[in-house]
Amino acid sequence: MLEIKDISQCYGQHWVLKEINFTFTEGRIYGIIGPNGAGKSTLLRVLTAMEKPRAGEIWWEKKLLTQPIPEITCMWQKPYLFQTTVKENLLYGLKIRKWPQREQNERLEYLLDKFRLREYKHKYAEALSGGEGARVALARAIAPRPRLLVLDEPAANLDPGHTGLLENILKEICRAEGMAAIVVTHDMFQAKRLADITLFLSEGRLIEAGTTDLLFTQPQSEKTRKFISGEI
Numbered sequence: 001m002l003e004i005k006d007i008s009q010c011y012g013q014h015w016v017l018k019e020i021n022f023t024f025t026e027g028r029i030y031g032i033i034g035p036n037g038a039g040k041s042t043l044l045r046v047l048t049a050m051e052k053p054r055a056g057e058i059w060w061e062k063k064l065l066t067q068p069i070p071e072i073t074c075m076w077q078k079p080y081l082f083q084t085t086v087k088e089n090l091l092y093g094l095k096i097r098k099w100p101q102r103e104q105n106e107r108l109e110y111l112l113d114k115f116r117l118r119e120y121k122h123k124y125a126e127a128l129s130g131g132e133g134a135r136v137a138l139a140r141a142i143a144p145r146p147r148l149l150v151l152d153e154p155a156a157n158l159d160p161g162h163t164g165l166l167e168n169i170l171k172e173i174c175r176a177e178g179m180a181a182i183v184v185t186h187d188m189f190q191a192k193r194l195a196d197i198t199l200f201l202s203e204g205r206l207i208e209a210g211t212t213d214l215l216f217t218q219p220q221s222e223k224t225r226k227f228i229s230g231e232i
């Protein structure tokens with residue numbers, strides 16, 4: 001579905017991504033782990049075409065990806081919400097994609113229930129707590145049924161209960177709607193709970209990628225082993 005070929009990125013003299021190759025396929029959840037500054041967020045910006053890489057190519061279903069596309073939606077580390085109500089935030093992506101009114105309403109009702117947001121429906125985004133805002137941002141990203149959802153530390157503002165809610169919804173929607181998800185996380189337990197495949201990035205390189213169980217139990221690289229055991 002999404003293929004990244006020999007991607008490198010450089011800021012000034014600093015190479016933050018180095019010759020990364022990987023193919024993401026439909027319906028799967030991918031976890032990206034790695035130390036601070038490894039290049040995880042940069043990789044997300046590049047693979048969604050928010051940022052042009054210095055070298056390499058991104059392919060989306062046999063087409064070169066040069067700008068963001070509606071099939072891919074994102075939730076960034078500091079989620080941005082429109083300064084309007086929760087309802088309007090959730091409907092925004094459906095309106096610009098010209099969904100029929102009845103389907104917009106059905107999707108809105110589904111999301112309000114799923115994300116336990118019904119009581120906030122008419123509340124303004126600026127009046128929400130960090131965790132409520134994160135739920136709205138995630139619901140808004142999922143609303144238009146993207147083919148691929150990209151999440152940078154989605155649980156950073158969530159308590160354990162809402163983190164579990166988010167993980168369950170993600171798994172359920174990936175299964176039910178065939179959506180793929182790429183999740184950057186610092187929480188190794190979350191990577192284990194969520195991801196089918198985990199990628200380990202360090203100093204801009206993709207050190208290792210594999211099924212989550214195997215990567216955590218039998219890492220191929222010493223760097224991965226040290227990182228997941230908390231030694232670096």
Ligand SMILES: Nc1ncnc2c1ncn2[C@@H]1O[C@H](COP(=O)(O)OP(=O)(O)OP(=O)(O)O)[C@@H](O)[C@H]1O
Nearest residue numbers: 011012014016034035036037038039040041042043
């Ligand atoms: N716009 C930018 N201009 C210059 N340097 C940048 C820019 N964005 C990121 N960097 C640098 O690129 C490197 C990788 O940053 P990035 O945010 O991708 O890492 P990360 O793995 O997501 O880190 P963290 O886990 O701390 O969020 C860092 O050294 C960072 O300082």
